[in-house]
Amino acid sequence: MNAVAPVKLHDCRDAFVAVLERLGAENDRVVAVCNDSVGSSKLNGFKKKFPERLINVGIAEQNMVGVGAGLANGGMLPFVCAAACFLTGRSLEQIKADISYSNANVKLIGISSGMAYGELGPTHHSIEDFAWTRVLPNLPVIAPCDSIETAAAVEWAATYPGPVFLRLSRVGVPDLLAPGHVFVPGRANLLREGGDVTLIANGTVTHRLMKAADLLAAEGIQARVLNMATVRPIDREAVIAAATETGAILTAEEHSTYGGLGSAIAEVVVDAAPVPMKILGVPGVFAHTASAEALLDDFGMSPAGVAEAARALIARKTR
Amino acid sequence: MQPNDLEHIARQIRLRDLQAVVEAGAGHIGGEMSAIDMLTALYFRVLKVNPDFPRDASRDRFILSKGHVALALYVTLAKRGFLPWEEISTFLKPNSRLNGHPNSNKVPGVETCTGPLGHGLPVAVGIAKAAQLTGAGYHTYVMTGDGEMQEGSNWEAIASAAQFGLSNLTLIIDHNRFQQGASLSETNNLAPFRPKLEAFGWEVTEIDGHSMAEIVPALEHRGPRPHCVIAHTNKGQGISFMQDTVDWHHKVPNAEQYKIALAELAEEV
CATH class of the missing domain: 3.40.50.920 (Rossmann fold)
Structure with a gap:
C-alpha cells in the first residue's frame, strides 16, 4: 500500500502578505494600516520593504478605520489590517459611516477571524462579522477558502474601486482551487x-x-x-x-x-x-x-x- | 477678500440658514450660527478649492465633523458655487440630496459622510497623512463641536496626529459651550481644551470664533505641529434670543420669533 502524502496546510495570511508586498512594490500608493498588529497581520515583511507605508496607529481601532478612509480620500490605496473581532466589533460605526456610506476605497482585512483564536475565548472570536458587515451597502464581504483564493481575492480587491471586507483566518487549510484561479466576486x-x-x-x-x-x-x-x-x-x-x-x-x-x-x-x-x-x-x-x-x-x-x-x-x- | 467682506457674506449665510430652518421645519440652528463665521472664512478666504473641480487632487480639505449643522455647510457651499443657491430650498425635502447630515457621494465639496460624532478627525488625520506620504501640498481642516470632543475616537486621532507630526492638519473646535441637552460644563466638562491638546503635543491657538480678524490668521497659521484652533463662539450667534441658550440646539423659531430673527439679521445685511 502506498503511503498517502500528508496534505499541505496553508496559513492564508501568508498568501495575503505575499500579494500585498508585491502590490506595494508595484504601486507606491499601497499602504498598510494596523492597530499594533504588525506581527499578527504578518506585516513585518511589508514594514521592512516600505517602512513609511506601514501606518501603525496603535491600539485604536476606531481611529484606524477613520485614518484608512482619510488615506483613501488623499489618493492612497489602504489595506486596513487587524484581528477581525476588533476591526469589525470596535469600529463598526466607522465601517458604516466612513467606509460603507462614504464608499471609501479601503480594503478591510479581518485577520484571525471566526474562532481562530480558539482557547483565547469569545472576546477574541469573530463569529459575528458576517452579520455585522453584510447589512452594509457598498461593501463586498469575502471569506476565501484557501491560499489560492486568498491571493486571488487580494489581487481583485486591489483593482476594485471601492470598499471590501476580506475575512481571513490563521488556521491552516489545504488548497482546494486550481493554481491560477481568478477571483470573481459574488460567484460560487x-x-x-x-x-x-x-x-x-x-x-x-x-x-x-x-x-x-x-x-x-x-x-x-x-x-x-x-x-x-x-x-x-x-x-x-x-x-x-x-x-x-x-x-x-x-x-x-x-x-x-x-x-x-x-x-x-x-x-x-x-x-x-x-x-x-x-x-x-x-x-x-x-x-x-x-x-x-x-x-x-x-x-x-x-x-x-x-x-x-x-x-x-x-x-x-x-x- | 477683506474681513469686512467676509462679515457681509457670513450675515447672508446666516440669513439663508435661518430661512431654510423655518422652511424645512428642522435644523440645528444654534450650532449653525456658532459655526458660520468660520465656515465663511474657510470657503471665502482660506481654502484652496475650486467649485468647478470639487475633487481636484490638490484641493485643501475641510471636514465638518459636527455633521448635524449640515445646513450651514450647504448654504456656504452654495454661496461659494458648489451647488445651486436655489437648491437650499430642497433641504430635508423628499429625495433632496441635502439631508440632515452631509453625504460625500451626493454633495459636491463634502469630503466624507459625517453625522455620528467623533468621525471627522480620524478621517482628517488619514487625509493629512496621505499628503505627508505623497508630498501633496494641500492642508486639511476639520471642525468638531466642543461636546463632540467627548467622543474617545477624537483623542485616539489627536494622539496619532502628534505621533505622525502632521503639520498640515488644523482642528477647529467650535467651543460654543453647549451640547444637545445641557451645557458642556454640566455634562462632561472637557474645558479648558488648551492644556489637554498641548499635553498631546499640539500647538493651540484660542480665538474669538466670531471675529474675522482673529479667525483668518489662526486658520492660515502654519507651524511644525498639528494645530488646534479653539474657537470661542456663541450658540445662536447673531440672533439675540437664541444666543447662549441650550433650548436652541435644534428648535425651530415660531412666526413671531422668526420675524424678530429676520429683522436682526436683515438689519445687519
Whole structure:
C-alpha cells in the first residue's frame, strides 16, 4: 500500500502578505494600516520593504478605520489590517459611516477571524462579522477558502474601486482551487458535482465539506459542494440552481448561525426556491474553551458531523 | 477678500440658514450660527478649492465633523458655487440630496459622510497623512463641536496626529459651550481644551470664533505641529434670543420669533 502524502496546510495570511508586498512594490500608493498588529497581520515583511507605508496607529481601532478612509480620500490605496473581532466589533460605526456610506476605497482585512483564536475565548472570536458587515451597502464581504483564493481575492480587491471586507483566518487549510484561479466576486465555485444535496461553505470550513462529501459518496449519496467565498453579494444563481437541482441545501460556516452565510443563502431560498435547509455554525452561543479546529468539530462541522446533518436533511426532502 | 467682506457674506449665510430652518421645519440652528463665521472664512478666504473641480487632487480639505449643522455647510457651499443657491430650498425635502447630515457621494465639496460624532478627525488625520506620504501640498481642516470632543475616537486621532507630526492638519473646535441637552460644563466638562491638546503635543491657538480678524490668521497659521484652533463662539450667534441658550440646539423659531430673527439679521445685511 502506498503511503498517502500528508496534505499541505496553508496559513492564508501568508498568501495575503505575499500579494500585498508585491502590490506595494508595484504601486507606491499601497499602504498598510494596523492597530499594533504588525506581527499578527504578518506585516513585518511589508514594514521592512516600505517602512513609511506601514501606518501603525496603535491600539485604536476606531481611529484606524477613520485614518484608512482619510488615506483613501488623499489618493492612497489602504489595506486596513487587524484581528477581525476588533476591526469589525470596535469600529463598526466607522465601517458604516466612513467606509460603507462614504464608499471609501479601503480594503478591510479581518485577520484571525471566526474562532481562530480558539482557547483565547469569545472576546477574541469573530463569529459575528458576517452579520455585522453584510447589512452594509457598498461593501463586498469575502471569506476565501484557501491560499489560492486568498491571493486571488487580494489581487481583485486591489483593482476594485471601492470598499471590501476580506475575512481571513490563521488556521491552516489545504488548497482546494486550481493554481491560477481568478477571483470573481459574488460567484460560487463548484468544487464537486452531485445531485442529492448541496453543501455550501466558505473560509476554513469548505475543505471539511469536501471530506464530508467523500463520506457521503461512500454511502452512495452524491453531494454537490460549493465554495461561496462572497457572502455579499450572494450568488443567487448558484443558490437557486442548488435548490432546484438537488432539492436540499446544507450550509456550514465558522460564524454564528444567526445572520451569516447560511442566513444569506436562506434569504435567497425562501424568496426564490424553497427547499429544506440546514444551517451549521455556532448556534448563537459563546464558545467553550477549545482549539479552533476542535470548536468546529464540537459545533457539528467535522466531516462526520456534516455528513450526519446532510443525511438528516436529505430525509426531509420532498422531491 | 477683506474681513469686512467676509462679515457681509457670513450675515447672508446666516440669513439663508435661518430661512431654510423655518422652511424645512428642522435644523440645528444654534450650532449653525456658532459655526458660520468660520465656515465663511474657510470657503471665502482660506481654502484652496475650486467649485468647478470639487475633487481636484490638490484641493485643501475641510471636514465638518459636527455633521448635524449640515445646513450651514450647504448654504456656504452654495454661496461659494458648489451647488445651486436655489437648491437650499430642497433641504430635508423628499429625495433632496441635502439631508440632515452631509453625504460625500451626493454633495459636491463634502469630503466624507459625517453625522455620528467623533468621525471627522480620524478621517482628517488619514487625509493629512496621505499628503505627508505623497508630498501633496494641500492642508486639511476639520471642525468638531466642543461636546463632540467627548467622543474617545477624537483623542485616539489627536494622539496619532502628534505621533505622525502632521503639520498640515488644523482642528477647529467650535467651543460654543453647549451640547444637545445641557451645557458642556454640566455634562462632561472637557474645558479648558488648551492644556489637554498641548499635553498631546499640539500647538493651540484660542480665538474669538466670531471675529474675522482673529479667525483668518489662526486658520492660515502654519507651524511644525498639528494645530488646534479653539474657537470661542456663541450658540445662536447673531440672533439675540437664541444666543447662549441650550433650548436652541435644534428648535425651530415660531412666526413671531422668526420675524424678530429676520429683522436682526436683515438689519445687519
